[in-house]
Amino acid sequence: MNPKEHLEKAIEINPDFSDARFQLALLYIADGEDDQAQPHLEKVIELIPEYAEAYRYLGLVLQRAKQYEEARERFQQSIELSPETAITYSNIALLFVEMEQTEEAKYNLIQAIELDSNYAPSYYNLARLLIAPEEFEEARKNYLTAIDIDPNFRDAHYYMAKLLATGKKSTTDGSPLLEPDVEEAERLQRRAIEIDAEFEKAYYNLAQLLQKRDALAEAREVLEKAIELNPGYGKAYFRLAMLLVEMEEPAAALENFKKSIECYPEDEQTYYRLAMLQYSQRDLATARDYFNKTIEIKPEFAEAHYNLARLLEEEGDDESARTHYNRTVELSEEHAQGHYHLARLLERKDILVEAKSNYEKAIAIDPNFADAYYHLATLLRDPEEFETARKYYQVAVDIDPSHAMAHYNLAKLLGGGHKVSEDGTPMTAPERDESVAQFTKAIKISPKYPNAYYHLALVLEDMKDFKKAQMSLETAIKLNPEYAEAHYRLALLLPKLQ
Numbered sequence: 001m002n003p004k005e006h007l008e009k010a011i012e013i014n015p016d017f018s019d020a021r022f023q024l025a026l027l028y029i030a031d032g033e034d035d036q037a038q039p040h041l042e043k044v045i046e047l048i049p050e051y052a053e054a055y056r057y058l059g060l061v062l063q064r065a066k067q068y069e070e071a072r073e074r075f076q077q078s079i080e081l082s083p084e085t086a087i088t089y090s091n092i093a094l095l096f097v098e099m100e101q102t103e104e105a106k107y108n109l110i111q112a113i114e115l116d117s118n119y120a121p122s123y124y125n126l127a128r129l130l131i132a133p134e135e136f137e138e139a140r141k142n143y144l145t146a147i148d149i150d151p152n153f154r155d156a157h158y159y160m161a162k163l164l165a166t167g168k169k170s171t172t173d174g175s176p177l178l179e180p181d182v183e184e185a186e187r188l189q190r191r192a193i194e195i196d197a198e199f200e201k202a203y204y205n206l207a208q209l210l211q212k213r214d215a216l217a218e219a220r221e222v223l224e225k226a227i228e229l230n231p232g233y234g235k236a237y238f239r240l241a242m243l244l245v246e247m248e249e250p251a252a253a254l255e256n257f258k259k260s261i262e263c264y265p266e267d268e269q270t271y272y273r274l275a276m277l278q279y280s281q282r283d284l285a286t287a288r289d290y291f292n293k294t295i296e297i298k299p300e301f302a303e304a305h306y307n308l309a310r311l312l313e314e315e316g317d318d319e320s321a322r323t324h325y326n327r328t329v330e331l332s333e334e335h336a337q338g339h340y341h342l343a344r345l346l347e348r349k350d351i352l353v354e355a356k357s358n359y360e361k362a363i364a365i366d367p368n369f370a371d372a373y374y375h376l377a378t379l380l381r382d383p384e385e386f387e388t389a390r391k392y393y394q395v396a397v398d399i400d401p402s403h404a405m406a407h408y409n410l411a412k413l414l415g416g417g418h419k420v421s422e423d424g425t426p427m428t429a430p431e432r433d434e435s436v437a438q439f440t441k442a443i444k445i446s447p448k449y450p451n452a453y454y455h456l457a458l459v460l461e462d463m464k465d466f467k468k469a470q471m472s473l474e475t476a477i478k479l480n481p482e483y484a485e486a487h488y489r490l491a492l493l494l495p496k497l498q
Helices: 003-013 018-030 034-047 052-064 068-081 086-098 102-115 120-129 133-149 154-166 182-195 200-212 216-229 234-246 250-263 268-280 284-297 302-314 318-331 336-348 352-365 370-379 383-399 404-416 432-445 450-462 466-479 484-497
Strands: 168-170 176-178 418-420 426-428
Touching: 003 018, 018 034, 018 052, 034 052, 052 068, 052 086, 068 086, 086 102, 086 120, 102 120, 120 133, 120 154, 133 154, 133 168, 154 182, 154 200, 182 200, 200 216, 200 234, 216 234, 234 250, 234 268, 250 268, 268 284, 268 302, 284 302, 302 318, 302 336, 318 336, 336 352, 336 370, 352 370, 370 383, 370 404, 383 404, 383 418, 404 432, 404 450, 432 450, 450 466, 450 484, 466 484
Parallel strands: none
Antiparallel strands: 168 176, 418 426
């Protein structure tokens, strides 16, 4: 006969044998047979109403059955009968955690620590509840205490590593502070693995830390170990796929994204990343399908709408692209790139007022968006908008001095000088020296752009510098022998050189 059978025989002989019932209940609990344990615990309490441990274990059984109020009552009865038993306070604290009554949980854990300062789980569970930035140091100290008491406390190492990896704390005046300690976090995750070599979550989190310090090969090995331990670990497949993208192994990344989807068929992030991978590999049709699946799962996924719009525009489906750009900026009003590319599409369709509005929104969101300033300036074609166009071109080159097209178009604007006077009268006032300077900068940045040489020649010709104009036109023709306008202007210029 096994221990259960002996205890059952003892109870059959003496139904009021409370100790036998209690020990049999503990065996059932250890084997996960709570439904078998509960009636024995209730009978023990009936026989001995002051049996505090029976109330405590019955509380645990009821908690696992999600009968929270009944569990709470039993734990409290246990505390009333034995108010110096630290573990009961720790048990009821975990019940309060499940009931989302965090302050009650903290209070009871503090009570448990006061009663037994050497019970490591109380410090650990209290640390798990201290999640606010201002509680960072207190959480760290409680994890350390748990580890000092029990150096082999696996989960204390693991969760302290996660705390240090985020480094979300606050200064004494309450200001947010981010100080991750990746090195110590890595050490703690390695220690958790040393304690339990089959702890797949520790491998997963260690891989993230290794990736942060560019130890990609080791991170890959660690993730593969996590998957070996748990072949259904969808997050590990996803993380490995992302790592393989970084390692420029798209085929292997694709395989792992698909395995992640097998584990979590409705995870929009996996479909999105898979779409982005296929997009980067130029498999537009497959990428489009995955973007659409992402949006089907999560219609408010702004980045999926944005990248789908970029793809559709590339395929020539401007109307669908416009729809998704509009959806992008509806969902994320601060999406500068969404406004910018919508503006580019609208400009191409000659819907200029709306295009201008979206360029302006992109600039308002990102004041350093050089291309948005540049394209906005190109829309300002009327003489009365001369100064505004000039300002926007200038801002573009101030932000990005290597923006050849902004230099080029600013040079054309200044070389033409078509503006209006203060009283609104049209006038032409070329700024030829500054125009030459801007053309020169454009050519320095992009020395094989024939148009820049051609338009520089026109300004030089206006300045009567015919020799330099000739050289500039000849360069334009050398770069583009089929440049008809350059041949024509050179033909008209040559007699002036004789």
